[in-house]
Amino acid sequence: MNSIFLKAVRNIKTLQYFPTNVVRACGATKSLHTTNVRNDLMEFFDIKKNWNETNIRVGRAWKLDELRIKSNTDLHKLWYVLLKERNMLLTMEQECYEKMNLFPNPERIDKVKESMDNIEKVIRERNIAYYQLETGETGERPVEDVVNLVGLQEKYEKKEYHIPRFMNTRWVQSYLDHGLFNSMAIKKFYRLYREKQHNEERKARNRDMNHVIQLIKRFPDMDMEKLKAEYPNVDIEKAKRSRKSRGHYVPKY
Structure with a gap:
C-alpha cells in the first residue's frame, strides 16, 4: 500500500514539472488541439x-x-x-x-x-x-414615419433624451419657429426631387418597352403571356403595334 502511495506521489511530481504529461496521462493526446498563439x-x-x-x-x-x-x-x-x-x-x-x-x-x-x-x-x-x-413585446425600438428637414419621409427609431422634445429649443426652432416645411427653398427642392424621380421612372419604362419591342422583333412566335408576366409594367399590345417590332416578315397581328 505504501509503495502504491509513493509511486502516485512521484507521478504527481513528474506531472508538475512536465505539463505535457498531464495530457498524456488523461488520455487526451489525440483529441486536444491548440493553435499557435x-x-x-x-x-x-x-x-x-x-x-x-x-x-x-x-x-x-x-x-x-x-x-x-x-x-x-x-x-x-x-x-x-x-x-x-x-x-x-x-x-x-x-x-x-x-x-x-x-x-x-x-x-x-x-x-x-x-x-x-x-x-x-x-x-x-x-x-x-x-x-x-x-413580456409579449418584441423589445425593439419603436419606429415611426417622420419628415426630415428637407421635407422627405424617413424612418426614425425613437431614442431617449435627457430633455423632452417640447423643451428642446434647438428642435423647436428648427421644426416650428423657422417653418422649414413651408419655406420656398424646401418646396423647390421637393419639386425638383419629384421631377428627378419621375424622370428615372420614365426612363426605366422606356428601357423596358424598347427591350420588349426587340424581343418581339427577334422572336415573333414567343409566348406573350410569359412576356407579360416578366414585364408587367409594359403594354404588350402597344409594343406589338409599334413599327420597331416588325421584322422582315408579314406581321400576324
Whole structure:
C-alpha cells in the first residue's frame, strides 16, 4: 500500500514539472488541439505563404440556416473569429494599396461582412423571440414615419433624451419657429426631387418597352403571356403595334 502511495506521489511530481504529461496521462493526446498563439502585430497580417499569391481559395459565407442551429456561445466565438479575419483583410488590403500590389480575392471581405450580418440577424431573431415569450413585446425600438428637414419621409427609431422634445429649443426652432416645411427653398427642392424621380421612372419604362419591342422583333412566335408576366409594367399590345417590332416578315397581328 505504501509503495502504491509513493509511486502516485512521484507521478504527481513528474506531472508538475512536465505539463505535457498531464495530457498524456488523461488520455487526451489525440483529441486536444491548440493553435499557435501570436500576440504581436503579425496578427493583423496574413500568413507569409499567401503574401505573393494572386489567387487564394476560400469558402463561402455563413448562411442563416447554418447559424440558427448554433448556440449563443458558438456564435459569440465565431463573431470574434470573423472580426479578427476582417481586421486582417482590411490591413492586407491597405498594405497592398500602399505597395501598389494587387490584393488577391477582395471578395473575402464581402463574405466576412455577410457572415457577420447574418450572425446579427440570428441574434436579433433570438432576442425578439425571448422578449415576446417573457413580456409579449418584441423589445425593439419603436419606429415611426417622420419628415426630415428637407421635407422627405424617413424612418426614425425613437431614442431617449435627457430633455423632452417640447423643451428642446434647438428642435423647436428648427421644426416650428423657422417653418422649414413651408419655406420656398424646401418646396423647390421637393419639386425638383419629384421631377428627378419621375424622370428615372420614365426612363426605366422606356428601357423596358424598347427591350420588349426587340424581343418581339427577334422572336415573333414567343409566348406573350410569359412576356407579360416578366414585364408587367409594359403594354404588350402597344409594343406589338409599334413599327420597331416588325421584322422582315408579314406581321400576324
